[in-house]
Each structure stands twice: as C-alpha cells, then as structure tokens.
Amino acid sequence: MKVFGLIGHPLSHSFSKGYFEEKFRREGIRDCVYENFPLPDIAQFPALLQQQPDLCGLNVTIPYKEAVLPWLDGLSPAAEQVKAVNCIQFHEGTLTGFNTDVTGFKRSLQPLLKPHHTHALILGTGGAAKAVKFVLQELNIPFMVVSRSAQPGVITYDALDKDIIAGHTIIINTSPLGMYPQTDTAPALPYECITRHHLLYDLIYNPAKTLFLQQGEAKGAAIKNGHEMLVLQAEASWDIWSNE
Structure with missing residues (x-):
C-alpha cells in the first residue's frame, strides 16, 4: 500500500485528507491511502520517516513549509526560489521539495484579474506569502507586504491609509487571521477604503467567507477564498507523486 500524507x-x-480519500474513492485508486501526521515539533520528522517506510509523498502545511527544508535532499526550481515547500516527493531514497501552492494560487488568481488590478498588498510573511510573492513577480504585479511588526521591506498595518489602499487594488490575506475557530478575527485594514475596484483574496477556506472577505464584499469588492487554490495545489501534488 502506498502511503501519502500531511x-x-x-x-x-486539514483539507487534504478528506480531499484525497474522496479522490481515491472516486477514481478507483485502491492501492493508496492518505493520512494526517501531526508533528508537534519538526525535529520529529526523521522519526516519522522511520515509522512509515511505505511513504511515497507528503504535503506540508503550517508551520513547517520552511522548517522542513533542512531535511530534504533537493528542491524544485520554484521551491528553491520561494524557500518554502508544501509537497515532498519520495524517490529512490531521496526527498525532493516542491511548492504547488505556487501552481494553485496562480491558476486560481489569473481568471479574476482585471486591467485595474495593477498593484497588490500581501498580508502576512509566512511560507504561503512567499508563494504569493513568487506568483505576483511572475505576473509582473508590484506588491507591498504588510505585517504586525516592522521588518525590512515590510510595512505595518498602522501604516495603511486611504492612498495605499486605493493604489493597491489586490489584497491577499496569507495570514491565519479569520481561520476557524477564530472566525471573529480579521486583518486590521481600513475597510472603509475598500471599493468595488478591489479584489480581496483570502488563502483561508474555512470558513468559506471570512470576516476579511465579508467586509470586502460589503464594499462591493470581488472576493475569493482559498478552496480552489487548495484543490489545484492538491492535484499538482498528485501529478508529482503519480508521475513518479
């Protein structure tokens, strides 16, 4: 039995276990299983590999998309640039990291873009934010990064004003703010400055409409949650594993 997991x-x-179990059932794939492997500490990763000798592939989620890098033997070109991994390929004793968040986000975002969507704000600085940066660079969309604490090349939420919001018509939340069960939280934006020209994209998919998206929708903005991105990145992961 081939074992895949998260x-x-x-x-x-987690979205992945339910998605892949349904995929295996729907497509009649009987020689594969998908399991969750919660690791309180990434230092437990080598022990997991020993305990699960039938592992053929892994997905990686918060908070280990960057922390897992030292345990990998190689990286795909995109993962090398992003310096974050959400998919690991097992092949002949070697572990190669990929970033299918890049694929999922790009394919999900592109159909939504309008001519006036020229500049973006990225909310958050974690591994998912790095994938978003990579895609925006590929699409030649300039961006600013926003975080709760000041860092080189990063502005704080306190610095956001009407002019910045008006000039950045794509706003992408890569932070966990608003994720179940803390559904009453949202990034600290001046939501009164959002207009119908804005596109608010939240990488969160549970709940389907976060407070961030609700407030954008109330101002007439286009909104998108992270569900389609998750489906697309999962399928990209499966392509990597199954083609091997």
Whole structure:
C-alpha cells in the first residue's frame, strides 16, 4: 500500500485528507491511502520517516513549509526560489521539495484579474506569502507586504491609509487571521477604503467567507477564498507523486 500524507501542527483544519480519500474513492485508486501526521515539533520528522517506510509523498502545511527544508535532499526550481515547500516527493531514497501552492494560487488568481488590478498588498510573511510573492513577480504585479511588526521591506498595518489602499487594488490575506475557530478575527485594514475596484483574496477556506472577505464584499469588492487554490495545489501534488 502506498502511503501519502500531511505533516503540520495542528491538523484539525486539514483539507487534504478528506480531499484525497474522496479522490481515491472516486477514481478507483485502491492501492493508496492518505493520512494526517501531526508533528508537534519538526525535529520529529526523521522519526516519522522511520515509522512509515511505505511513504511515497507528503504535503506540508503550517508551520513547517520552511522548517522542513533542512531535511530534504533537493528542491524544485520554484521551491528553491520561494524557500518554502508544501509537497515532498519520495524517490529512490531521496526527498525532493516542491511548492504547488505556487501552481494553485496562480491558476486560481489569473481568471479574476482585471486591467485595474495593477498593484497588490500581501498580508502576512509566512511560507504561503512567499508563494504569493513568487506568483505576483511572475505576473509582473508590484506588491507591498504588510505585517504586525516592522521588518525590512515590510510595512505595518498602522501604516495603511486611504492612498495605499486605493493604489493597491489586490489584497491577499496569507495570514491565519479569520481561520476557524477564530472566525471573529480579521486583518486590521481600513475597510472603509475598500471599493468595488478591489479584489480581496483570502488563502483561508474555512470558513468559506471570512470576516476579511465579508467586509470586502460589503464594499462591493470581488472576493475569493482559498478552496480552489487548495484543490489545484492538491492535484499538482498528485501529478508529482503519480508521475513518479
């Protein structure tokens, strides 16, 4: 039996297990299983590999998309640039990291873009934000990064004003703010400055409409949650594993 799975912590919010179980059932794939492997510490990763000798591939989620890198033997070109991994390919004793978040986000975002969507704000600085940066660079969309704390090349939420919001008509939340069960939280934006020209994209998919998206929708903005991106990145992961 080929074993695939997901590492991260916690995994109570996980999309992947249910998705792949349904995929295997729907497509009649009987020689594969998909399991959650919650790791309280990434240092437990080598022990997991020993305990699961039939592993053929892993997905990686919060908070280990960057922390897992030292345990890998190689990276795909995109993962090398992003320096974050959400998919690991097992092949002849070697582990190669890929970033299918890049694929999923790009394919999900592109159909939504209008001519006036010329500049973006990226909310958050984690591994998912790095994938978003990579895609925006590929699409030649300039961006600013926003975080709660000031860093080189990063502005704080306090710095956001009407002019910045008006000039950045794509706003992408890569932070966990608003994710179940903390559904009453949202990035601290001046939502009164959002207009119908804005596109608000939230990488969160549970709930389907976060407070961030609700407030954008109330101002007439186009909104998109992360569900389609998850489906697309999962299928890209499966392509990597099955083609091997």
